[in-house]
Amino acid sequence: MNPPAAxxxxxxxxxxxxxxxxxxxHEEREAVARCVDCGxxxxxxxxxxxxxxLYCAPCFARRTAPATPKPARRSWSGLRPLLLGAGSxxxxxxxxxxxxxxxxxxxxxxHDGTIWREAVGR
Ligand SMILES: [Zn+2]
Ligand SMILES: [Zn+2]
Numbered sequence: 001m002n003p004p005a006a007x008x009x010x011x012x013x014x015x016x017x018x019x020x021x022x023x024x025x026h027e028e029r030e031a032v033a034r035c036v037d038c039g040x041x042x043x044x045x046x047x048x049x050x051x052x053x054l055y056c057a058p059c060f061a062r063r064t065a066p067a068t069p070k071p072a073r074r075s076w077s078g079l080r081p082l083l084l085g086a087g088s089x090x091x092x093x094x095x096x097x098x099x100x101x102x103x104x105x106x107x108x109x110x111h112d113g114t115i116w117r118e119a120v121g122r
Pocket of ligand 1: 035036037038039040055056057058059060
């Protein structure tokens with residue numbers, strides 16, 4: 001009576017037991033270096049040296065790419081001081097206008113000093 005073959009585990013190949021590190025992007029290539037940024041193993045073709053450190057292509061591109069702010073945000077940030085300046089100028093003009101109105105509304109005899117004599121009844 002032979003036991004069923006399924007119970008006996010098939011011999012696993014040595015390669016599967018101790019797998020060599022493979023390139024993340026190239027399954028058939030051996031990883032020669034590790035990216036200091038993402039920690040992935042990469043082959044010689046995928047790895048790039050930058051400032052004496054090894055990066056994979058995506059990490060290298062991310063590090064060397066210039067920081068580009070969003071255009072919509074940039075236009076708003078450029079517009080904001082303009083709006084603030086226009087607002088402050090408007091407030092200044094309005095303030096002077098109201099001051100002029102108040103000064104113009106004061107009767108001219110106020111400056112004579114007669115208004116005070118009338119108020120106190122001489
Ligand atoms: Zn990386
Ligand atoms: Zn590779």
